[in-house]
Amino acid sequence: MPELPEVEIVRRGVARAFEGLALTGVSVRQPQLRWPVPANLALLAGNGVLREARRRSKYLLLGFDAGTIIIHLGMSGTLRRLDRPVEPGLHDHVDLHFGSRTLRLNDPRRFGAVLWSGQSIDATIREHPRLAGLGVEPFSDAFDAGWMRNRMRGRRGSIKQMLLSGQVVVGVGNIYACESLFRAGIRPTVAAGSVSLARLERLVREIRAVLSEAIEAGGSSLKNFVSSEGTGGCFQTLTQVYDREGLPCRACATPVRRIVQQQRATYFCPNCQRR
């Protein structure tokens, strides 16, 4: 589900509606997500004020004085803002209550996570096992072609696989990996270590561009992605190759091809992406 643009949109909604409010309670109805949800989250957070909602990779980090709530939406998670009591439905796993306002996590497939770190957001990003060791943020100065080349030197796995791994750059999932490789004219199957510096420079530009445009468009809503305000995005109507198998390439009219890499669908134009 959510890749960087979708998580960023959720983060903005949460920041706007919840920063400065005190956490007054947590309801955990179904703790079985990727890892068990700590049942005593509210106690851990010390009923403190939400100071900041930040994003690192596809993780949402809610900073309190006592520590940080870490949320991942997995494939199917949504976070919704409720301004009055609403009867919980199927897969409404966790509620974070801030007085009369509630942040509700729904996640049918349960690949998401809600974790607690007793550290600040900054320390959590540096030291938490799930977050330490992630690649750089795509909009940071550290992300450039030289960095990519260094991280991918000697790698024989495909460039698409490296993008998805999060070891080089984070936030790029299946949709935006396909889209950025198309826009950079790179065949998704080529060995990561064999891509020239010039082509990596183009890839860096296109990754940033496609992520920015997706944020502008409100993200991609394939099945169930919505913002915390309940609105869906429209980037899925703007994709060049993703989910367009057999349809004409928007640039050259060659039929878009679909292959499978690492058990994930890859879409590309065999004419525009020759190597």
Add this chain to the structure above:
DNA sequence: AGAATAACCTGCGTGC
């Protein structure tokens, strides 16, 4: 170390 594979889940669309 790096690469490949299975696994974790539910829901939806398709085709018989």
Add this chain to the structure above:
DNA sequence: TGCACGCAGGTTATTC
């Protein structure tokens, strides 16, 4: 209509 099957935005664990 009902049912089997394949597929879905992500990540981790286990192999070799």
